[in-house]
Amino acid sequence: MTEIFWMIPFFPALGSLVLVLLGHKLSKKHVSFIACSTIFISLCISVISFAGLLKIGAENYPLVKKLFTWIPTHGFKADFSLQFDPLSAIMVLIVTVVGFLIHIYSTGYMAEDKSYSRYFAYLNLFTFAMLILVMASNIVLMFVGWEGVGLCSYLLIGFWFEKHSAAQAGKKAFIVNRIGDAAFLIGILFIFFHIGSGEFTAINTAISRGSISTGFATVVGILLFAGATGKSAQIPLYVWLPDAMEGPTPVSAFIHAATMVTAGVYMVARMNFLYSFSGTASHIIAFIGALTAIYAATMALTQNDIKRVLAYSTISQIGYMFIGCGVGAYSAGMFHLYTHAFFKSLLFLAAGSVMHALSGEADMRKMGGLKKYLPITYPAFLIGAIAISGIPFFSGFFSKDAILTKAFTNGQYFVWTIGVLGTILTAFYMFRLIFLTFHGKERITPEAKMLLHESPPVMTVPLVILAFFSVVAGYAGVPAVFGKKLDWFSCFLQPIFSRGREVHVSLGAELALILISSFLAILGLYLAYLSYIKRPQFPHTFATRFPFIYRLLYNKYYVDEAYDALFVRPLVRGSEQIYNKFDLKIIDGAVNETASATGSFGKLICYLQTGFIKDYALVFLLGVALFLGYLLF
Amino acid sequence: MAQFLFFLLALICVISILGFILSKNQIYNALCLVVAFTAMGGLFSLLDAPFVAVVQIIIYAGAIVVLFLFVIMMIDVRKGIPPEKNRWTLYLSVGISLVLAAEFAFSLSKAICFLKTPATKEIGNPTALGHILFTKYIYPFEITSVLIVTAIVGAIVLAKKREEE
Amino acid sequence: MIQPIYFIILSLIIFVLGIIAFFIKRDLITMFMAVEVMLNAANLAFIALTKAIGIIDGQIIVLFVITVAAAEAAVGLAIILLIFRQKKTIRTEDIQVMKG
Incomplete structure (x- = not known):
C-alpha cells in the first residue's frame, strides 16, 4: 500500500482549488468540511504509507515516484518526482497530524471571520506546498515547495491586510526570505553546474564517489544554509518571524512554529551527505545555531506580547535543531524538530485560546490570574511549557538532551555551554509567561472580563490531543541511559544519515550531562518563580538598576533599527x-x-x-x- | 452528335450567363441562371456523370435558384439596380480576372497532352458512385448532413421575425 | 468523343464571367448568384477531370459542393433578409458598417 504515497500532497491541493474557485459560494460548514477532510485523507494515506514503509527493508529506500518530466532541457533536467523514506515520512506525518489538528482548531478560532474560505484555501495550499517540500526527490522540486510555503506564509501573515502592521509584516517576511532564497537558488545552480543533476541520490553518489572537492561542498553548503537562515529564522535573517505574529494564531502555530520554519532543518538533514563531507559548513551551522539559540532566548525575556515570546522561543529552539545538525547528530536535530512541532503548536494554540478568551488581547500586562477561568487551556499550556523547558520525562527533555549530549561528545564544548545556558533561559521565559498569564493578580480590563470564557470544544480538543503528544512523543527516542535499543527514532532514521564519526561516551558521563541540563531547567523555573510570584517587584527593580541591559533586550538589540x-x-x-x-x-x-x-x-x-x-x-x-x-x- | 450537343449546350450556357450579367431585373437574372444550370447539367451527362447531372438539375436549378427567387420576391425591390458606376473597380476586377484566366490557361497548356484523351475506364455508373459514397466517403457524408441541419436551423433562426419587433 | 480540354476551357470562361458578374452587380442577391456561377464552373472542371483521369472521386466532390452550396445559400439568404429588414436596402454601397 506504500505505492500510493505520491497522492498525499494532492488532496490539500484539490481542497485549495475548490475553495479558491467556489469558496465564496459555500457555507462555512461546507468550507470547514472540505478543508479538514482533504487533510484527513492525506493523513490516512500517510499513516498507511508509513506502516508500509516499516515493513519493507531499508535497502529499498527511498521509494521514488516520478510523475512527469518537468524541465526537460538539455543539461538542466528536473522531474516532478516524489519520494518517500523515513525522513520524508516523519515530516509528512508531522505536517498532516499537526495540520489536521490546526485545521480543526481554526474552524473555531476563525468562526467569526468574514474571509473564512480564503483562510482555509491558503491553509490547504500551504499544506500542499509543505508536503511537496518534504517529499520532493530533487532539489529543484524542493525549491518549488520552499517558495510555495514562503508565498503562503506571506499570504497568511498579511491575512488581515486591512491592518497596516499585518501588511507590513507580510511584506517583511517575504523580502527577508527572498534574500535567503537567492542564496539557496545560487546553491542549486552550483549543484547543477558541477553534478549535473538535482536528484538527492545523484548528489549523494557524486559525493561518495569523490567527484567534488571539499571546498565546493563548503560553498554550496553555506549557500544552502543561507537559504535556511531565511526560512528558519536564524541569525542574521530572523527579523521577520516576530513580526509574523500579526497573522492569525493558528497560522503562527502551524507555519511559524511547527512546519515551515523547520524546513531549513529538514533541508540540512536531507543534504546530510553534503554537510558531513564539509566540516567547515557544519561548524558554521552549529555556531550560528548556538548563537541564535541564546540570542533569541535573551530577547524572549523582556517581551510583553504573548505571541512574540513564543516567536523568539521558536527561533531559539530552531537554533537547537541546527546545533544538532551542525554537530552531525542529524537524527537528534530531527527528533527535536518532531517534538518541538507538538509542544510549540500546543503553546501557540493555547496562547490563541487565551487571546480568544480575552477578545484578542495579547499583552501579558493585561492578563494574570487566568488559571481559574481557563480550566483546559491552563493545563495544556503548562504541559507545553514543561515540555519545552526540558523538565525530565516530557518530550522536550529527551530531544534537547539528545542534541546537547551529541554536541558534548563531539567535542563542541563551546556550543554545548551555550546550549545548556539557553536551557536556563528557556525555562525562565516560559515560566515567566505562565506566571504572568495565569497566576498572580488579575490585571484584566473590565470589558474583557465581561466576555471572559473558555474556548469551544473544537479548539480545546486539539489542545488536549497535542498536550498528549507533547508528553509521550519523546518516548520514541529514549536515551541509552535508560536502557539499550530504546532509541527507536534514530534507528528508524539510521539508513538516511551516513555514519559520521560516532564517539560514544560512557553511560555515567551521559547521565551527568542529563542531570546538569535537568538541574539547569529546574533552576530556570525556580528563578522565574522567585521573580514573578515570590517577589513580583524584582523585575522592575532589576530594570531600573540596569536600564541599559533592559532597554537593549526590550528593543531587541536594536537590530531592526x-x-x-x-x-x-x-x-x-x-x-x-x-x-x-x-x-x-x-x-x-x-x-x-x-x-x-x-x-x-x-x-x-x-x-x-x-x-x-x-x-x-x-x-x-x-x-x-x-x-x-x-x-x- | 456529341460534338454538336456540346457546342449547343456551351453556347446556351455562356449566352444565358451573359444575359445574367446584362439584365437589370432580378427575376430575369434568376431565370437566366436556371437556364445556365440546366445546360450545365446537360454538359455533365455528356461527361459520363448522369447522377451528378440529375442532381445538378434538381437541386441547383430546381431548389437553390428557386430559393433565390423566393427571397427576391420577399425583398421586393421594385426596379432593378443599375450596374456598377464605380468604373475603376470594375475595370480593375476585369483586368485581374483576365490575368487569372491567363494564368489558368498557362497551367492548362502544360497539362494539355494529358487532357486530350479521356480515360477509357467506365465511370458513369451510379451504383459505383453510391458504393464509394457510403464506404470511403462515409464520414464526409455524415458531417455534411450535420452541416445541412445546422444550416437549416441557422437560417430559420436568422430569418424568423422576432415576437417583440 | 469530345476532348475534356474543351470542357475545362468552357469552365474557365464561365468562371471569369462569374467574377465579372460579381463586380458588375450592385445588390447582394445578384452578387450571391454570381458566386453560384463560379461554383458551377468549378464543378464542371471537376467532372471534366474525372472523365480525363478515370477516377470517380471527382463526382463525389461535386456532390459535396452542391450540398454545401445549398447550405450556404440558405444561411446567406437568411442573412441578406435580415440585413434588408434592418437597413431597408441590399445595395452594397449603402452597407458600410464595417468601416474602420
Whole structure:
C-alpha cells in the first residue's frame, strides 16, 4: 500500500482549488468540511504509507515516484518526482497530524471571520506546498515547495491586510526570505553546474564517489544554509518571524512554529551527505545555531506580547535543531524538530485560546490570574511549557538532551555551554509567561472580563490531543541511559544519515550531562518563580538598576533599527531616485511614445478598411491572382 | 452528335450567363441562371456523370435558384439596380480576372497532352458512385448532413421575425 | 468523343464571367448568384477531370459542393433578409458598417 504515497500532497491541493474557485459560494460548514477532510485523507494515506514503509527493508529506500518530466532541457533536467523514506515520512506525518489538528482548531478560532474560505484555501495550499517540500526527490522540486510555503506564509501573515502592521509584516517576511532564497537558488545552480543533476541520490553518489572537492561542498553548503537562515529564522535573517505574529494564531502555530520554519532543518538533514563531507559548513551551522539559540532566548525575556515570546522561543529552539545538525547528530536535530512541532503548536494554540478568551488581547500586562477561568487551556499550556523547558520525562527533555549530549561528545564544548545556558533561559521565559498569564493578580480590563470564557470544544480538543503528544512523543527516542535499543527514532532514521564519526561516551558521563541540563531547567523555573510570584517587584527593580541591559533586550538589540538604517532606508531612497529619473522619464516615456506611434499608424491603416464588400473582394481576387502566379512561375 | 450537343449546350450556357450579367431585373437574372444550370447539367451527362447531372438539375436549378427567387420576391425591390458606376473597380476586377484566366490557361497548356484523351475506364455508373459514397466517403457524408441541419436551423433562426419587433 | 480540354476551357470562361458578374452587380442577391456561377464552373472542371483521369472521386466532390452550396445559400439568404429588414436596402454601397 506504500505505492500510493505520491497522492498525499494532492488532496490539500484539490481542497485549495475548490475553495479558491467556489469558496465564496459555500457555507462555512461546507468550507470547514472540505478543508479538514482533504487533510484527513492525506493523513490516512500517510499513516498507511508509513506502516508500509516499516515493513519493507531499508535497502529499498527511498521509494521514488516520478510523475512527469518537468524541465526537460538539455543539461538542466528536473522531474516532478516524489519520494518517500523515513525522513520524508516523519515530516509528512508531522505536517498532516499537526495540520489536521490546526485545521480543526481554526474552524473555531476563525468562526467569526468574514474571509473564512480564503483562510482555509491558503491553509490547504500551504499544506500542499509543505508536503511537496518534504517529499520532493530533487532539489529543484524542493525549491518549488520552499517558495510555495514562503508565498503562503506571506499570504497568511498579511491575512488581515486591512491592518497596516499585518501588511507590513507580510511584506517583511517575504523580502527577508527572498534574500535567503537567492542564496539557496545560487546553491542549486552550483549543484547543477558541477553534478549535473538535482536528484538527492545523484548528489549523494557524486559525493561518495569523490567527484567534488571539499571546498565546493563548503560553498554550496553555506549557500544552502543561507537559504535556511531565511526560512528558519536564524541569525542574521530572523527579523521577520516576530513580526509574523500579526497573522492569525493558528497560522503562527502551524507555519511559524511547527512546519515551515523547520524546513531549513529538514533541508540540512536531507543534504546530510553534503554537510558531513564539509566540516567547515557544519561548524558554521552549529555556531550560528548556538548563537541564535541564546540570542533569541535573551530577547524572549523582556517581551510583553504573548505571541512574540513564543516567536523568539521558536527561533531559539530552531537554533537547537541546527546545533544538532551542525554537530552531525542529524537524527537528534530531527527528533527535536518532531517534538518541538507538538509542544510549540500546543503553546501557540493555547496562547490563541487565551487571546480568544480575552477578545484578542495579547499583552501579558493585561492578563494574570487566568488559571481559574481557563480550566483546559491552563493545563495544556503548562504541559507545553514543561515540555519545552526540558523538565525530565516530557518530550522536550529527551530531544534537547539528545542534541546537547551529541554536541558534548563531539567535542563542541563551546556550543554545548551555550546550549545548556539557553536551557536556563528557556525555562525562565516560559515560566515567566505562565506566571504572568495565569497566576498572580488579575490585571484584566473590565470589558474583557465581561466576555471572559473558555474556548469551544473544537479548539480545546486539539489542545488536549497535542498536550498528549507533547508528553509521550519523546518516548520514541529514549536515551541509552535508560536502557539499550530504546532509541527507536534514530534507528528508524539510521539508513538516511551516513555514519559520521560516532564517539560514544560512557553511560555515567551521559547521565551527568542529563542531570546538569535537568538541574539547569529546574533552576530556570525556580528563578522565574522567585521573580514573578515570590517577589513580583524584582523585575522592575532589576530594570531600573540596569536600564541599559533592559532597554537593549526590550528593543531587541536594536537590530531592526540597524537593518532599517543600513539596508532599508538607503534602498528606498535609491529606488525613489531611480523611479523619478529613470522610470518616469525613460521607461514610461518610451512606452507612451510607442503607444502613440502605434495608435497613429493604426489610424493610417484604418483607411484601408472601407467597409465596402467590393473592395474586399477585389483585394481577395488580387491575392488569388498573385498567389497563383507565384505557384506557376 | 456529341460534338454538336456540346457546342449547343456551351453556347446556351455562356449566352444565358451573359444575359445574367446584362439584365437589370432580378427575376430575369434568376431565370437566366436556371437556364445556365440546366445546360450545365446537360454538359455533365455528356461527361459520363448522369447522377451528378440529375442532381445538378434538381437541386441547383430546381431548389437553390428557386430559393433565390423566393427571397427576391420577399425583398421586393421594385426596379432593378443599375450596374456598377464605380468604373475603376470594375475595370480593375476585369483586368485581374483576365490575368487569372491567363494564368489558368498557362497551367492548362502544360497539362494539355494529358487532357486530350479521356480515360477509357467506365465511370458513369451510379451504383459505383453510391458504393464509394457510403464506404470511403462515409464520414464526409455524415458531417455534411450535420452541416445541412445546422444550416437549416441557422437560417430559420436568422430569418424568423422576432415576437417583440 | 469530345476532348475534356474543351470542357475545362468552357469552365474557365464561365468562371471569369462569374467574377465579372460579381463586380458588375450592385445588390447582394445578384452578387450571391454570381458566386453560384463560379461554383458551377468549378464543378464542371471537376467532372471534366474525372472523365480525363478515370477516377470517380471527382463526382463525389461535386456532390459535396452542391450540398454545401445549398447550405450556404440558405444561411446567406437568411442573412441578406435580415440585413434588408434592418437597413431597408441590399445595395452594397449603402452597407458600410464595417468601416474602420
